[in-house]
Amino acid sequence: MAAVKNAPQWVRDLKPASPTGPELLEQERKSSNVNVDQLANFLFTKEAREKKRKILKLLQDDKVFDKSQNYFAGRIDRFETALARAKALQKLAVKHGLDDDEKKIAELLISEPGPYGLHEHMFLVTLRDQGSEEQREKFFKPAQAYKIIGCYAQTELGHGSNVRGLETTATWNSDDKTFTLHSPHLTASKWWIGSLGRTANHAVVMAQLVIDGKGYGPHPFVVQIRDLKTHQALEGVHVGDIGPKFGYNTMDNGYLLFNKVKIPHISMLARFSSVDAKTNKYVRPSSPSLVYGTLTWIRSTIVMQAGSVLARGVTIATRYCAVRRQFQDRDAPEWEKGENQVLNYTMVQIRLLPLLAATFALHFTGKGMQALYEANHKKMAQKTSDSNTTRGTGPEETQSSSDLLADLHATSCGLKSLASSVAAEGLEVCRRACGGHGYSSFGGIGAWYADYLPTATWEGDNYMLTQQVARYMLKSARSVLQGQEPSNDTTAVLSWYHKRQDQGAAFDILGKDEDIVSAFAWRSAYLTFEALKHREEQKRTWNSLLVDFYRLSKAHSQYMVVKNFHETIATNNNLDPETLSLLHKLFRLYALHTLETESAEFFTSAAATVRQIQLARSKAVMTLMEEIRPHAVRLVDSWDFPDWQLDSSLGRYDGKVYEDMFYRANDLNPLNRVDIDPYPDSATLFRKNESDGLKSKL
Template identity: 70%
Template structure:
């Protein structure tokens, strides 16, 4: 029924100049070496892996993306499971390592029902199971005989893990646990891969021994029959319904009616119940668990740059192709202007372009710190096993690094994911009307990304952790017990210089920009400390101050990491001087644009003067926009996001924006398979029988 375009339509071209010509022109006007910059950002190995996987995945019909945005949830979920299956088959066939499997998942562009099995279920079994439990559960899970999920969040309990209601009661008589859901709000909820796919779950439940609550612990529970895939008796499980995004994932609910499981099903690497005595054995090293969360958050920071880069790539290319209005000061009959030439568009997009670089380098910095810390912990635990013993100084330094890393990861996770999520929506709007089409590629990506702002610690909740750490650090500095890390350093610097005042030269000296951000953090820290310790204000009344403090501190960390990256010898040797200068401009734009948006805090902390802020806004930022503008397209090209992954008519590398929008609307849109009966007095909605459609 869909009528293919007649010849007179096929003969039509977009009004000139063509998108492909405009992008060619953009690329011609900049000398940025895209290949070198790509390698610096991603490494050569990464780029080769991407190329190799693309060649394998793109031809497979099961990975076709054309109907993703038109289908209902049932069919999307079925197709997504089929994609997950095929990926798993290919992983075995081509012997993919973990990086390859993850990258392949990225490229197909949607979460599948295997998502939480392949990540949290396997990781939890691996990290929290004993060797015996590895044999029993992990081996079969790795072979996808057990498909699992990680069931923590409940209908009435999200952030507050201690509030979980699901119970696991120890039965000394037969050495089992009874898993039970005492209320409706204790239903597990939001659990990825649980709704339709999983036959096992790691269930976080309050462990009770002799009626005494020992806190939440992980239990492996079978929930569906391995043959029929029907729920087991006394298990009520299903999918929680449609969502703002992530609709190819079967987030599920789960209730237990006194289900008995054997002793071995409590994951027992860290804490356990002694089978014979029924005694609770305390966790060996709680800081290890602490470490996993830090790793998860650091990863979110690292990914945030790439998440944002998808939106910025699409919007930048499209705004170079799209032309609208003449410049008001131009000659009367001049051509319409590229939208990217308007300052109002530049001031929205180019700081995001800078932010994606900033977040990327910051994420790398975080991962490096995390690795250092892991190495140090391994070293110190191996020395202590050797009974040579880590001295108390070493242990204290280790604990302090971990606390710093934990706070840093909390604050940066909140800032980075908020920046990326909100940045994507700014990109979408910068695309004007067409940004609203699913074919823009931004909306679906934004919807799927948004949960990141809430999970692994709600972005507002997390800021309390950062504030608590900064208050603690400030108390230590005041007491002369200085941790010797960067946080202590900036607090001390502030105390030392407070009387003299700051007067940083933010307009001309990059290092002074970093110092101004540090100054603001320190100022807000001591203000908050005064309120809490001096004026004894309630914690609740200070939550807004804490949120501001955490944001300020995290912005400092991003600015500092970005500065270190653009000043590093690694970057200098990888890039030509011109591109290196451009990286400095991106740093300055990110920093000064942030400074200008947060002007009130910078001013009232005395870090800069009102005059400096005005100059930053009206002169420095405007000049940086001019400097960066000609290189914008090459700077997004360097992120090397393949067209197939972008899945965007607007963001195509070749600039054939209008041709592609038209092709998809007329040839890939199932709505056009049907002829409607539009008259209200006719009951039927369709004029014709629905064809055996492409659906």
């Protein structure tokens, strides 16, 4: 924050009233003994944090990454700047030899979607993973060198999650060994495709493969769409930007239509399935579960990101609520009167502290999933190579590792849905907890929230995904009823419940941490067998059960989060006892607050008694909040966000909230350089013509 310039001296001399933000935050940090450095290292590792600092320095040294006009600029300028940054980052990456991890760190620090986003995260990955060796040579290599720039075109104007419903066709021409890409209706227009609107000159297009009049379902094709030199759309291709959105306006999401465009045989990505050019026959996919695996991995990263996405909002709101003072505590003694820090009010705590706990819960859950995925991946790779050499190791083992994969897949669906919903909704809670100033762009939460929202829709719509979880849970429950041995955690829980259900539950949720985990497992299993009964005994329609399925998926995912959080802190030895004990409190706060929010299902399933839930609500949660409150600022400090990343007046580490708000409004705000004529009858609107010059800067 630079000094205020555009104001008379008497304004520049003004200070905020005491106690000031810096004084209050200093006091907060003094009154807690959380070892911020140690906890931050535990969350991210020391190496990753050092890397972050190194890259932050690189970005701050380059003027193109300066953020000071971000909140003011209009769409075209934001896009122009984002493009300039994307190019500059790529050049930095080449110059300093940054690897993919380091580039991702840079993107997190820059914190805006950029026009190369889909080229890097979808186009390159798809070419690498789904292309044949020849295709990797032809497409992946020049793409990696940014000689061609691409995107991934799946969604259509009339077709979202349901890939089978896509209208775009790729018809095989056996005479000249080509495909004809075609958009039969307006609704077939590719839509929402990131990096397509203005940037990409290539696209991976998902289209219905048609051979000899017969459909083979959607397949990926690499297609050039713009001229490499003039950047104009090729003949028969119509492409453009889909217009402004609630957020994500630095990205050029685009549309794309084809009018019978011929593309060569090599265009169809051939690693898993292909058309044999000699026989004109379709060659079936070899190993669909590998693609399945990639999606599982992407979802696990969404879960882990959800923790830090939410932590940004919690950091900003917690710091600001420690700086902001309002009203007096009605019961405070006379000598203590004076406005109270907003963070002291229980109504603010109940909104922020469970979310603070959730940031850790989601982070640990994401980490746990990734560890499981990697372990399983290794095991499967091992088995594949074994079975390749020995052949026919027997069905049991294959079954068991695919069981694990199926479990991981279903879990990742449910957790992706839960985690991204918790993060998105939590950010809005944080924004509102900042009161009026949360509505200012300078608060830094609003734009972040708006940019994050699509995560609830992509990689599987959060509502749709819950059906996959339910389908898997029903299948698992059936296997338990059929007497099969448990082969993973889900079937273990279901079979435990099935054996114990006539005995009933007696979980000491207020006394024992493990019992909280059991109560969540119990509720999830109860809902599973209820759903199975509805579907199989009562023969209810699938559609009439969607709401139950949604609740089941949520219950199972909440169980997973609680379990992962508990396991992480139960097995940890790297933290000092005080910090560890605080994490235990955060665990209990997360679990008990979730339990009371969802209390109906805990009653109904008899996982907890009415009295226990009343006690959780009116005693345990309140006590935990009181115990965690003094450590709130240090806990958010351990999330280790540089101010440059947060770009928030309210969330400043040093507490100079009001100075920064004023500086941005007074010195950076271009509207203050426009003078208007306020009267209805006057002919002019803007008195000085400064506005024209200004607008080209906006």
